[in-house]
Amino acid sequence: MKRTPLYSEHVALGARMVPFAGFEMPVQYAGILQEHGAVRHRAGLFDLSHMAQFELRGEDVGPWADALTVNLVSTMKPGGARYNLFCNESGGTHDDVIFYRLDDRWLLVCNASNADKMWALLTQRRSGDVALTDRRADSALIALQGPRSIEILGPLVDRDPAALRYYSSARMTACSRPALVARTGYTGEDGFELFIAAGDAAAVWRRLLEAGRTAGLEPAGLGARDVLRLEAGMPLYGHELEEDISPLQAGLGWAVKFEKPRFTGKTALERQRDADSYPRIAGLVMSGKAPARPGYEVVHGGAVVGEVRSGSVGPSVGRNIATALLRPDVTQPGARLSIRIRGVEHEAEVVKLPFYKRA
Amino acid sequence: MAQPSGLLFSKEHEWVKFDGDVATVGISNYAQESLGDIVYVELPRVGSAVKQFGNSGVVESVKAVSDLFTPVGGEIIEVNGSLEDEPAKVNRDPFGEGWLFKVKVADAKDREKLLSGDQYDAFIAEQK
DSSP, X not given: OBOOTTHHHHHHTTOEEEXXXXXXXXXXXXXXXXXXXXXXXXXXXXXXXXXXXXXXXXXXXXXXXXXXXXXXXXXXXXXXXXXXXXXXXXXXXXXXXXXXXXXXXXXXXXXXXXXXXXXXXXXXXXOSSOEEEEOTTTEEEEEEESTTHHHHHGXXXXXXXXXXXXXXXXXXXXXXXXXXXXXXXSSSSOEEEXXXXXXXXXXXXXXXXXXXXXXXXXXXXXXXXXXXXXXXXXXXXXXXXXXXXXXXXXXXXGGOOTTSSOOTTHHHHHHHHHHOOOOEEEEEEESSSSOOOTTOEEEEXXXXXXXXXXXXXXXXXXXXXXXXXXXXXXXXXXXXXXXXXXXXEEEEXXXXXXXXXXX | OOOOTTOEEOTTSEEEEEETTEEEEEEOHXXXXXXXXXXXXEOOOTTOEEXXXXXXXXXXXXXXXXXXXXXXXXXXXXXXXXXXXXXXXXXXXXXXXXXXXXXXXXXXXXXXXXXXXXXXXXXXHHHO
């Protein structure tokens, strides 16, 4: 089992460590609901160092990545960040990722669960003037998320974080260490992600926690992160995305640039788009108190019309929430369906995603 | 950590308190701590018959669904309905307000298969 450079920080903070994508990761510190509340109302600090960081350099990175992904990479400007997906030839998803364009290179952040698969794909498909560097062993990633993030980070960096637009990044000195600071995140709140050297991780983590204490900053684990991202309607690979679930099915059609001349999966995705008969991810809000869980059947008029992919309490929604992969004819917001929980059908209503949007 | 006196325990981390032929059942402090924030409890129907160590509902945390196994068999005569609105009572007070259900015990010998507080502590220590 691998450990991030912050492993001993987590243990010292009393985190409960669980296996996740080959890493021992903190699932919670004080408790998932408390950490969720901290991020929604104050701020939370996450160790995301398990996520894979790959560096791409060379004249051909833009067009090369355009051909391997559904979104546009070549049009990104230095300082930009863009959500993107790698698809297979059938249109299913290898991984959902973020590209960060820096002045002299690109940073690609992949899901930990897909890291080996993605590194293999990148190296096998490498061509032209594209140099790849695997930064997994020497990099760390800390996310500061929540409405008070900006006031916590401000005094610790040498540039004004408020000047960073959403989905952009800049090199800064953070807590006296070199960092790439990005205004990105996965919680539905304002926040920042700090890409730093593995050797600086513990010092930056401690400094942030200490500086943020009066603002109510708390360490937050993967448990809270999962509830936060689900409320914010953000897909998680292995749930809303899979090798056999396409970006269109996951509601990510906005990221698929069909105007590109070619990219892996384009033909299959075009066919899927034109037929428009594919099962798709929809949000469900439950009226009862039993939470839905992945794998539960979704039922309509006595027939199974889909399967729950994620399910949780939704503390910021006030109801239990779920995503499900559904037959397309039952995905209209307002549609009344049922989720079968231990043999009993529980009411669920289709709603437009996201479940939660910050004010 | 010493367990509250007067309770017996199962290896499935339920506690039971006998009062004549009525047994009150809950989950141990160790169990609620391991589960984390409890968000839903599904209890057996009043009047239903349960077998010792048989399935008798579920306790759900934010992340996980865990089956409940009753430490004693018999007839369910009462359930803690307040947990429907306040499942967090199980976290807050697992041996008190967070009790789960009461069983009219069918066979007094059921207690022989349960652990004392000290035996349960030793059992937990082995699990770690």
